[in-house]
Amino acid sequence: MTQQLSMNLATLRNGSSFAQMVDDCLRHGVTAISPWRDQVAAVGLAEAASIVKANGLRVTGLCRGGMFPAETAAGRQANVDDNLRAIDEAAALGADCLVLVVGGLPGASRDLPGARQMVNDGIAAMLPHARASGVPLAIEPLHPMYAADRACVNTIDQALDIAAELGEGVGVAIDVYHVWWDPKLAAAIARAGREQRIYAHHICDWLVPTTDMLLDRGMMGDGVIDLPAIRAMIEAAGYHGPQEVEIFSRDNWWKRPGDEVVRVCVERVKRVANGE
């Protein structure tokens, strides 16, 4: 089943280099990855693309574009410019999509509808270049606890509304950590499938208790998310791409060797996420 697993390289933030992370993946039969821009920049885009090509890796996404809101028009334009560069990087890597974490309230603003409009405007501004480059844009709705400071798109339905407004080339990355609580989850995933907008499926787990709002995500099976149930919804909606493991875990998994982390991810995807 390892062909159904992609390793989001944020899971391996233990100080390893890009090449080491790829080696850790390959050693366990994982041939799909999703790197972050800073990880690509650290090795250099050309070298990263070369490693991807030489090893026949699938790049299920590049993390991340987005962060559109800013207090000034110049700030918003700078954000769009950075997103245009992210598109080029995604294209160079042959990524399936560019994941967008859209950003929260700019500065000291309390204007959430205004921030959300800035997101729409920002995606609209980058979309022509994304289409011309063949890079699908995957809006990742983030958990509502990040609405203020990381992403003011907080449900699948909200992301799909943006995609419907903007048209072709915009979809969603469904990360279970962010959406598992949604009482309308089944309907939203079904809608995403009907509208052919599911571009990625990220997994991890929600720990009880959660000790840090950002950096205490759990390994699949260590928390309370019903991963097989959500995967079933996603497959019923027509998406059969890899499950991408993305675990921010400062005090646990980020302290372990990449070899161990990948090994455990592979085992957990088989046993927990796929219910084998």
Add this chain to the structure above:
Amino acid sequence: MTQQLSMNLATLRNGSSFAQMVDDCLRHGVTAISPWRDQVAAVGLAEAASIVKANGLRVTGLCRGGMFPAETAAGRQANVDDNLRAIDEAAALGADCLVLVVGGLPGASRDLPGARQMVNDGIAAMLPHARASGVPLAIEPLHPMYAADRACVNTIDQALDIAAELGEGVGVAIDVYHVWWDPKLAAAIARAGREQRIYAHHICDWLVPTTDMLLDRGMMGDGVIDLPAIRAMIEAAGYHGPQEVEIFSRDNWWKRPGDEVVRVCVERVKRVANGE
């Protein structure tokens, strides 16, 4: 404007007695309170009711019933029994409503739909006694970050769906902390008004950063919630009752004297929440 402010006594968890908290409120012209059951129990129900009556206080709610899910039928029945006692306490205090924090996943369960069904069943089981006692039940949707361990009802719409299923005597307590992020907030509040289900309006603020998921709520004005905008939605929906200040703040407001906390609440409601 102090007649529009109710003090949720959870805001004054600094070791004060029930009578001291009431004195702190009255000193600043606050004549509405919403106590917690443990605070009532500490002074005794009869004495608490006597203090309420002697001072002509309005009790805008009793916090809290709920916590329905349990792993066994006996556990769920025990939870219902406790809720029946909460109804009696609310009636003795003349509370406007009994606030329900419905509970999360029982035990090691990952069955969120199952937990939600237990909530429906639990409210249905207590509803006849609530109606007979003249105690409205206010479901408080909690922020999705509490879905696992405190409340699996996480949006106003979800609470209204339960209320619509169960009928008369079930409504919602709208706490800005839990719902401010909801992209469908305006529509949900308007629906709550149309269905005449708004029983309470709680306020505080969302701090950036938030350092504790439960006990780091902010004083109105210290965070990012657009309180006047949400109040306008609620009044447009036909609810003109008090704004109830409920701030869990272990490391800040709970360390201050009640006199100071009430004084600041009164000032902030005038300046921030009402925009005077």
